[in-house]
Amino acid sequence: MTDDQWFREAVVYQIYPRSFQDTDGDGIGDVPGIIDRLDYLHTLGIDVLWLSPIYRSPQDDNGYDISDYEDVDPTFGSLADVDRLIEQAHARGIRIVMDLVVNHTSDEHPWFVESRSSKDNPKRDWYWWRPPRHGHEAGAPGAEPTNWQSFFSGPAWELDEATGEYYLHLFTRKQPDLNWENPDVRAAVYAMMRWWLDRGVDGFRMDVINMISKRVGPDGSLADGRPIAGTVLGDGTPQFICGPLIHEFLQEMHREVFEGRPQKYLTVGEMPMVTVDEAVLFTDPARHEVDMVFQFEHVDLDHGEHKWDRKPLDLRDLKASFARWQEGLADVGWNSLYWNNHDQPRAVSRFGSDAPEHRVASAKLLGTVLHLHRGTPYVYQGEELGMTNMPFAGPEDFQDVESVNYYRTAVEAGADPEWVLHNLRLGSRDNARSPMQWDASNQAGFTTGTPWARVNPNYPEINAEAAVADDGSVFHHYRRLIALRRSEPAVAHGHFTMLAPEHPTLYAFTRTFEGTELLVLANFSADDLTVTGEDVPGLDGWSAADLVLGNLADDPSSVVAPLRAWEARILRRTT
Numbered sequence: 001m002t003d004d005q006w007f008r009e010a011v012v013y014q015i016y017p018r019s020f021q022d023t024d025g026d027g028i029g030d031v032p033g034i035i036d037r038l039d040y041l042h043t044l045g046i047d048v049l050w051l052s053p054i055y056r057s058p059q060d061d062n063g064y065d066i067s068d069y070e071d072v073d074p075t076f077g078s079l080a081d082v083d084r085l086i087e088q089a090h091a092r093g094i095r096i097v098m099d100l101v102v103n104h105t106s107d108e109h110p111w112f113v114e115s116r117s118s119k120d121n122p123k124r125d126w127y128w129w130r131p132p133r134h135g136h137e138a139g140a141p142g143a144e145p146t147n148w149q150s151f152f153s154g155p156a157w158e159l160d161e162a163t164g165e166y167y168l169h170l171f172t173r174k175q176p177d178l179n180w181e182n183p184d185v186r187a188a189v190y191a192m193m194r195w196w197l198d199r200g201v202d203g204f205r206m207d208v209i210n211m212i213s214k215r216v217g218p219d220g221s222l223a224d225g226r227p228i229a230g231t232v233l234g235d236g237t238p239q240f241i242c243g244p245l246i247h248e249f250l251q252e253m254h255r256e257v258f259e260g261r262p263q264k265y266l267t268v269g270e271m272p273m274v275t276v277d278e279a280v281l282f283t284d285p286a287r288h289e290v291d292m293v294f295q296f297e298h299v300d301l302d303h304g305e306h307k308w309d310r311k312p313l314d315l316r317d318l319k320a321s322f323a324r325w326q327e328g329l330a331d332v333g334w335n336s337l338y339w340n341n342h343d344q345p346r347a348v349s350r351f352g353s354d355a356p357e358h359r360v361a362s363a364k365l366l367g368t369v370l371h372l373h374r375g376t377p378y379v380y381q382g383e384e385l386g387m388t389n390m391p392f393a394g395p396e397d398f399q400d401v402e403s404v405n406y407y408r409t410a411v412e413a414g415a416d417p418e419w420v421l422h423n424l425r426l427g428s429r430d431n432a433r434s435p436m437q438w439d440a441s442n443q444a445g446f447t448t449g450t451p452w453a454r455v456n457p458n459y460p461e462i463n464a465e466a467a468v469a470d471d472g473s474v475f476h477h478y479r480r481l482i483a484l485r486r487s488e489p490a491v492a493h494g495h496f497t498m499l500a501p502e503h504p505t506l507y508a509f510t511r512t513f514e515g516t517e518l519l520v521l522a523n524f525s526a527d528d529l530t531v532t533g534e535d536v537p538g539l540d541g542w543s544a545a546d547l548v549l550g551n552l553a554d555d556p557s558s559v560v561a562p563l564r565a566w567e568a569r570i571l572r573r574t575t
């Protein structure tokens with residue numbers, strides 16, 4: 001491995017600053033809070049911190065709507081705090097990766113304020129402005145320039161009354177899309193990125209970066225849209241997912257921002273709907289685009305007709321998806337690995353079991369399976385504690401703009417409110433955003449004030465202080481998984497082979513590297529599972545003594561002993 005591939009051996013920890021640690025009592029997490037918790041993160045053993053946005057923002061989408069890229073929002077602290085964070089993280093060997101949100105800005109960003117001020121403003125073309133649809137009056141139903149639906153409900157176009165034109169917003173109306181075809185926009189973004197690198201950050205997680213190149217024109221199909229009971233909007237995604245100039249833009253970004261610097265930075269592109277074939281192109285080191293992408297296939301498998309319509313997950317589909325990505329990026333490119341982030345419900349409640357008797361084992365099993373795939377694993381704050389989904393009572397418990405909009409539009413369109421609520425409980429992003437549970441004290445040690453989002457009432461039991469003190473906790477299992485990655489090169493570099501793809505509850509695979517073979521066996525169920533030589537060819541060549549890490553208190557007596565409820569084993573042998 002060359003130095004510029006260091007990210008392959010790294011484990012990244014995602015912080016959602018708003019919910020991580022508050023220090024000033026305003027109920028919102030802040031940068032000094034992150035600094036206070038660096039020792040905890042160092043104990044866990046992670047290499048990189050990715051911070052969700054802390055830039056100046058009206059917080060319409062919790063900071064993914066940025067009004068000043070080169071300043072810190074006062075709720076999170078100051079630039080001086082970030083400098084201190086960088087310094088103190090680096091002192092512990094931890095790198096800092098910032099969120100880069102440049103598909104859109106806030107509508108309060110000075111660029112947009114200027115752009116909307118008049119049709120002939122020099123920055124007019126920095127965003128996507130269009131007159132009403134031909135033959136329609138501005139503001140009339142259906143007058144939007146295209147029928148595209150926003151990701152957060154409703155049309156993707158908003159009328160600006162003053163100039164009579166519409167601007168494009170794929171997300172909320174307070175997140176207008178930048179026009180990347182304008183070279184001045186690109187130059188401004190690159191300059192901002194260099195400014196952060198000069199401050200000492202170690203890379204970027206790039207928000208919806210595969211949407212920056214668009215064909216703003218054709219209507220979307222109605223049938224393939226993301227229907228929310230009764231909507232008549234269309235699916236614009238074919239026009240802006242991995243659009244025509246996307247590779248050109250990313251290569252230019254690499255040249256203008258990263259090339260020629262003494263350090264290899266980490267770049268990860270968040271790419272909804274990206275395919276394996278596209279991901280190979282994006283992550284081929286020879287093409288100089290990004291190191292890895294966040295793809296969504298595995299977290300969309302339990303979606304029905306649309307994101308909100310959930311269906312039970314079939315483990316065979318999950319394995320088929322992972323196997324396809326492992327194989328697709330085996331020779332060229334690289335995978336990112338995640339169960340969780342700030343947009344996804346909690347993994348243990350979704351892919352494991354949050355029933356009290358299974359929570360710890362299934363959370364460890366999920367970590368085991370994920371970290372043993374080939375790719376760079378991401379841990380989302382609280383995942384290492386087995387934090388669960390929230391017990392939401394009613395619609396008033398939801399705060400996220402996506403959830404709030406969905407509830408309103410779906411109920412307005414005639415959907416049964418109980419059904420909508422049920423969908424939100426399972427799928428709302430608010431599940432991931434409840435405050436980090438540090439200890440059993442008031443508000444879980446997150447804040448001395450009133451937390452911006454409710455703390456999960458299970459914090460007296462599920463919290464970091466208890467987990468660190470308990471050698472059998474999910475935390476220590478994650479710590480061991482990360483340590484194993486350090487001591488065993490097959491974890492980062494081994495060749496991946498999926499076994500028993502058709503088995504409904506067994507997740508089994510091998511990793512092989514320079515004479516070492518790892519075998520991972522995981523029981524995705526609460527029933528005992530007997531693994532046979534048919535599932536795992538050559539099973540009797542393995543012995544219980546090969547066990548390097550299990551997830552239950554007592555190790556199995558033999559390798560053929562049935563896997564118990566949510567049991568996961570990592571075995572190792574040399575040939």
Ligand code: TEU
Binds near residue numbers: 101270
């Ligand atoms: O998310 C992009 C995205 O398309 C989804 O994951 C999404 O936000 C949602 O869950 C769709 O159902 C990124 C950020 O991660 C997210 O927090 C932002 O809201 C969004 O972009 C806009 O910046």
